[in-house]
Each structure stands twice: as C-alpha cells, then as structure tokens.
Amino acid sequence: xxxxxxxxxxxxxxxxxxxxxxxxxxxxxxxxxxxxxxxxxxxxxxxxxxxxxxxxxxxxxxxxxxxxxxxxxxxxxxxxxxxxxxxxxxxxxxxxxxxxxxxxxxxxxxxxxxxxxxxxxxxxxxxxxxxxxxxxxxxxxxxxxxxxxxxxxxxxxxxxxxxxxxx
Amino acid sequence: xxxxxxxxxxxxxxxxxxxxxxxxxxxxxxxxxxxxxxxxxxxxxxxxxxxxxxxxxxxxxxxx
Numbered sequence: 504x505x506x507x508x509x510x511x512x513x514x515x516x517x518x519x520x521x522x523x524x525x526x527x528x529x530x531x532x533x534x535x536x537x538x539x540x541x542x543x544x545x546x547x548x549x550x551x552x553x554x555x556x557x558x559x560x561x562x563x564x565x566x567x568x569x570x571x572x573x574x575x576x577x578x579x580x581x582x583x584x585x586x587x588x589x590x591x592x593x594x595x596x597x598x599x600x601x602x603x604x605x606x607x608x609x610x611x612x613x614x615x616x617x618x619x620x621x622x623x624x625x626x627x628x629x630x631x632x633x634x635x636x637x638x639x640x641x642x643x644x645x646x647x648x649x650x651x652x653x654x655x656x657x658x659x660x661x662x663x664x665x666x667x668x669x670x
Numbered sequence: 671x672x673x674x675x676x677x678x679x680x681x682x683x684x685x686x687x688x689x690x691x692x693x694x695x696x697x698x699x700x701x702x703x704x705x706x707x708x709x710x711x712x713x714x715x716x717x718x719x720x721x722x723x724x725x726x727x728x729x730x731x732x733x734x
Contacts, residue, residue: 536684536706556681556717564718564725565681567674572721575671618698626698659724 582656589649683707
C-alpha cells in the first residue's frame with residue numbers, strides 16, 4: 504500500500520466518533536490525583552468532606568472539624584506527660600535510655616510507648632486507662648540520676664511556654 | 671487524629687499519604703505528610719489552625 508492510500512483509508516474513524524457522542528455522559532467518577540492513581544495499592548484515606556481553607560492575604564487558616572478533634576482527644580485520655588529533671592553536670596539521656604529504664608520499672612498489662620517533646624518533656628502512650636493510672640499512681644520516678652515527674656495529659660500543652668521552676 | 675492532620679494539610683494542597691513515623695507518633699516534634707500541590711498558587715509557610723475557641727500556628731517546611 505502506498506503512503507497516500509493509507510491516508511485515504513483513515514476516514515472510517517470519524518463515523519465511530521459520531522456514534523460515541525450519542526452515548527449518555529459517563530457517570531462522574533471520584534476525582535483522584537495523579538499520585539493517588541499511582542499509589543492505588545496503598546489505601547489512601549478519602550479526601551471527601553475536607554473543610555475549605557480560608558485565605559486572608561498572606562495567611563491561610565483552616566478550621567478543623569470539631570467532632571474529629573474531640574475523638575482524637577478521647578484517645579489522649581490514656582496518655583501521661585513527664586518532665587525530666589537533671590542536676591547540673593548529669594549526663595543527658597537519650598529517649599531510648601529512659602524508655603529501657605522505665606520498661607523495667609513500670610508493670611503495665613500492655614505495651615506502652617513514649618516520645619520526646621523537647622525541653623525535657625515527654626509524652627507517654629498507654630494502651631489502657633488502667634495502665635496509665637497505675638503508672639501515675641506510682642508517681643515520680645527516680646532514674647538515678649535525674650527524676651521524672653509525671654503529670655496529667657492536658658490539651659494545648661506547649662513545652663516552650665512552660666515556666667521552668669527550680670523549686 | 672490522622673484525619674485532623676489531613677484537614678490541616680489540606681490548607682496547602684491535597685493530602686495523600688502520612689508516613690509511618692507520623693501516624694505511629696514515633697517522633698514528637700514534626701508531622702510529615704505527602705501533599706499534592708498546585709504551584710501556580712501561593713506557597714504558604716505557616717498554617718493557622720483553628721477550632722472552637724482556640725487557634726495556633728504551625729510552621730510548614732517543604733521537602734522536594
């Protein structure tokens with residue numbers, strides 16, 4: 504077949520296109536991003552019902568959904584916070600060192616975890632309220648050297664605005 | 671809690687994935703989230719997070 508013949512044989516296609524156009528419009532599929540399409544095997548949470556951000560000049564603000572926030576607060580009810588107090592000259596601890604020391608001291612029914620919040624503050628996550636209460640009841644922990652003072656979890660805690668008392 | 675984080679991140683784009691250290695809270699200082707962004711729009715380095723009776727600012731660092 505010559506090149507021009509191939510070109511001439513094409514015109515069958517437009518007819519098909521015309522027929523497609525008579526089909527009802529496709530049902531709107533959920534909008535997914537390019538990256539979501541690529542990571543289809545990873546279960547991505549739905550982005551439906553996300554609140555709209557508010558842009559005021561150079562600032563963007565987002566009002567979070569209150570009941571989701573409150574659900575998150577409920578989870579934190581089994582947390583405790585602690586402050587590590589060291590004496591001058593004491594060797595600072597790595598979080599892992601504190602964790603292994605506490606592992607031996609605290610008798611909890613389920614596993615617990617901790618993270619450093621900075622400035623000597625730590626957050627402890629317990630699986631049950633009972634575990635949290637038993638640890639809290641045991642009170643201040645002597646780590647030799649240094650003491651870990653435990654206190655109740657509260658919302659909007661900011662380790663940077665805490666007053667450091669040296670009483 | 672992850673959902674609230676997605677809400678906060680959606681202020682700057684479309685939240686996609688939250689990494690393991692963030693979702694399991696293994697590291698206290700930062701939250702890391704993959705966000706699909708439109709670069710033709712403003713790039714914000716702070717997000718004001720609001721809820722009933724309270725608001726605070728989170729700093730945003732971009733990795734690319």
